[in-house]
Amino acid sequence: MKNKVIIPILILLSIIIGGYTAISKINSSTQNNEFSIKNGNWTVNPNMDLKNSYQRAYISRIGVFALDEKEALYFLSSKDNDGDPLTSDFDYQIIGTPPKGRYWSYTLYGEDYFLVKNVANIYTINKENLNIDKPIIVSSSKKDINWLPSGTETKFHIILRVYNPYESVYKNLESLDLPIIKKIEK
Amino acid sequence: MKKIFFYLWILLIMSVCSYNLTIHYIPNIVYTVFHYKIEKNQNIKDNEIKHFDIPSDQSRNVVMPNPDFLYSTIFYDLSEKDLNINANMPDSTYWSVSFYKPNTINWFVKNDQEFETNNLDLTLTFNDSKSQGVIKSPVKKGFMIIRILVEKKDQNSIDYYKSLQKSITIN
Numbered sequence A: 001m002k003n004k005v006i007i008p009i010l011i012l013l014s015i016i017i018g019g020y021t022a023i024s025k026i027n028s029s030t031q032n033n034e035f036s037i038k039n040g041n042w043t044v045n046p047n048m049d050l051k052n053s054y055q056r057a058y059i060s061r062i063g064v065f066a067l068d069e070k071e072a073l074y075f076l077s078s079k080d081n082d083g084d085p086l087t088s089d090f091d092y093q094i095i096g097t098p099p100k101g102r103y104w105s106y107t108l109y110g111e112d113y114f115l116v117k118n119v120a121n122i123y124t125i126n127k128e129n130l131n132i133d134k135p136i137i138v139s140s141s142k143k144d145i146n147w148l149p150s151g152t153e154t155k156f157h158i159i160l161r162v163y164n165p166y167e168s169v170y171k172n173l174e175s176l177d178l179p180i181i182k183k184i185e186k
Numbered sequence B: 001m002k003k004i005f006f007y008l009w010i011l012l013i014m015s016v017c018s019y020n021l022t023i024h025y026i027p028n029i030v031y032t033v034f035h036y037k038i039e040k041n042q043n044i045k046d047n048e049i050k051h052f053d054i055p056s057d058q059s060r061n062v063v064m065p066n067p068d069f070l071y072s073t074i075f076y077d078l079s080e081k082d083l084n085i086n087a088n089m090p091d092s093t094y095w096s097v098s099f100y101k102p103n104t105i106n107w108f109v110k111n112d113q114e115f116e117t118n119n120l121d122l123t124l125t126f127n128d129s130k131s132q133g134v135i136k137s138p139v140k141k142g143f144m145i146i147r148i149l150v151e152k153k154d155q156n157s158i159d160y161y162k163s164l165q166k167s168i169t170i171n
Helices: A002-034 A055-061 B002-041 B155-166
Strands: A037-039 A041-046 A072-077 A091-095 A101-110 A123-124 A136-139 A145-149 A156-165 A180-184 B070-078 B083-088 B095-102 B104-109 B118-126 B134-135 B139-151
Touching: A002 A055, A002 B002, A037 B070, A037 B095, A101 A145, B002 B070, B070 B155, B095 B118, B139 B155
Parallel strands: A136 A145, B118 B134
Antiparallel strands: A037 A041, A041 A072, A072 A156, A091 A136, A091 A180, A101 A123, A101 A156, B070 B139, B083 B118, B095 B104, B095 B139
């Protein structure tokens, strides 16, 4: 009789403890980009055909239905050049050239990894809409050219996507010369 | 006292098992929730195509959507029949066809430069086949995404690519 009570309690407790610990582990890995390749303040996951359960869980959390490294690379940055979290309290300039590929874009996402609401409905600066004579400015206030709005996000992320990257790019992810995100005067 | 240690030991072992199972199945859970949301919110069933508009801040189905893409998606089910995918795709921009398992692993991707023509004509099957234009799925049920890049956001370009997106049919 005693076992009839204890065993279900043990099963329930183990599901709660194991499940909670696993989800906490993946959430903390997501915050720290634990399973990614690091290059400066950018992180990238080159191989989406993942055999490792942790990595697969991590990818499904931050970039479900992503493509492999020959098709697309996703460089993620949540920090500026000084290592401080990106926030709409400041403005930033993106300096440098994206890695070579068929197409690239910078997209800004909120802390929840969704697109950020802004009056101009601008979410991305890409190869096509970039004015190459002007800097790319990340700001909560309107800019005339190359503006990537940061809305009212206390923290945000910037993704640099490169579609069909050159082989020299996806084979040298740790040593690539990537753009920097520099804090500037508001 | 001995019994308490025994129960604690059992609890530890079962918690470790539960931990590993959760880690292993997180992608499947993410997929299942996504499937449920699309089915419920968009009123879409398996083997029916859904054409999505260019993502905006209102798009909440999947994290980090690319706002430069038109997405068309299908939750496919090959239990009863093969699927034929036909479309007139763009000739001057990136587009691709990709397939995913329910654990979110991408098992196939092919882009416009790898297809010989812009007239998409594919058959997706679970059976063995080596015919040209036939893709063998490793799973009976999975997910397909067709991506069309819309670099210029003027209304004419958007309308043009949307008309091509709507040409994607499944039967």
